[in-house]
Amino acid sequence: MIPWLSSETPFPALNTALQAPNGLLAVGGDLSSRRLLEAYRLGIFPWFNEDDPILWWSPDPRMVLFPGELKISRSLRKTLKNTDYEIRTDSAFLEVINACAAPRKGHPGTWIHEDMLLAYNALHEMGLAHSIEVWMNGELMGGLYGVSLGRMFFGESMFSRVSNASKIALVHLVRQLERWEFGMIDCQMKTAHLASLGAREISRNEFSEKLKELVNYPERVEKWYFGYESVE
Numbered sequence: 001m002i003p004w005l006s007s008e009t010p011f012p013a014l015n016t017a018l019q020a021p022n023g024l025l026a027v028g029g030d031l032s033s034r035r036l037l038e039a040y041r042l043g044i045f046p047w048f049n050e051d052d053p054i055l056w057w058s059p060d061p062r063m064v065l066f067p068g069e070l071k072i073s074r075s076l077r078k079t080l081k082n083t084d085y086e087i088r089t090d091s092a093f094l095e096v097i098n099a100c101a102a103p104r105k106g107h108p109g110t111w112i113h114e115d116m117l118l119a120y121n122a123l124h125e126m127g128l129a130h131s132i133e134v135w136m137n138g139e140l141m142g143g144l145y146g147v148s149l150g151r152m153f154f155g156e157s158m159f160s161r162v163s164n165a166s167k168i169a170l171v172h173l174v175r176q177l178e179r180w181e182f183g184m185i186d187c188q189m190k191t192a193h194l195a196s197l198g199a200r201e202i203s204r205n206e207f208s209e210k211l212k213e214l215v216n217y218p219e220r221v222e223k224w225y226f227g228y229e230s231v232e
Contacts, residue, residue: 005029005056011044014058014204023059030054031119033126040147040154041215043208045188050113060204063187063194065155067178071198072171079164080171086135087172089224093124096131096143100157112157120156123147130224132169136162143169146185150217153177154186170197176226183214 003012005028017025025044029035031054039045039056048055072080097120101112123129133143142165144158153173158166177185186207187199 002027007032007035011039011042011056014043014208017058017060017204019060023057024055025058026056027053029056031115033119033122036119036123036147037128037149040149041211043186043204043211045154045186046116047111047188049111050115057188058204059189061190061201062204062207063190063199063201064207065174065185065187065194065197065199067174067182067185069198069200070171070174070178071196073196076164076167076171080168083164083168084136085141085165085168087169087226088133088135089226090124090130092133092140093129093131093145094121095140096133096145096159097121097157099140099143099159099161100145102159120145120147127223128219132173132224132226134165134168136165141165144173148220150215150219151180151182152184152186152211152214153182155188167197172226176224180220184210 002018002024003009003026005011005026007030009029012026014025017023031046036046044056044058046054047057097112097117101117120129128149129145129147131143131145134141141162142160144155144166146153146155158169160166174185187194190201
């Protein structure tokens with residue numbers, strides 16, 4: 001049985017999560033900043049449709065990207081070198097998350113609904129949720145957002161309005177996190193897109209052990225700034 005959470009109920013042990021659907025751990029609770037930060041520190045994330053109760057997940061295995069394992073293909077390297085773009089951070093957080101929430105081809109709905117927008121904007125105002133943005137000719141053309149705790153980054157969603165824009169944002173994010181000595185980026189679930197960039201699956205136990213160490217470093221509670229650096 002999947003437990004129903006009240007606003008005060010703690011999360012159950014991760015090993016009680018279902019195998020099918022993979023990682024479903026609990027239902028209910030709320031999206032307060034306190035609850036969300038508790039979840040991320042334990043390796044749990046919310047994912048649910050607008051008309052459903054809140055669903056909390058901890059899949060096994062877990063898709064992650066270690067900054068030192070980033071793979072940049074020859075075509076992406078050419079794009080990074082030859083495309084005229086500007087990287088900004090935290091300059092248009094709500095615009096980024098709204099772009100991520102927009103319906104995709106073949107997927108008319110979205111899991112990033114109003115409650116989620118408000119919850120992550122609250123974390124952004126606390127200095128814990130960040131947007132990495134790709135601007136071209138003064139227009140936002142791609143980017144991603146996620147949550148940062150200690151030396152751990154939890155990727156949430158990305159979008160592109162032109163080819164490869166989200167990949168450009170991710171490459172610059174990973175390079176900066178490597179400079180800041182972040183240890184791991186949570187990608188949640190396996191996708192071919194992320195695998196092509198070097199992300200891979202690890203067990204829930206391995207993920208949890210690494211997470212316990214990384215989230216206990218001091219927070220970077222500040223507006224992020226990426227000094228310009230070309231990606232060779």
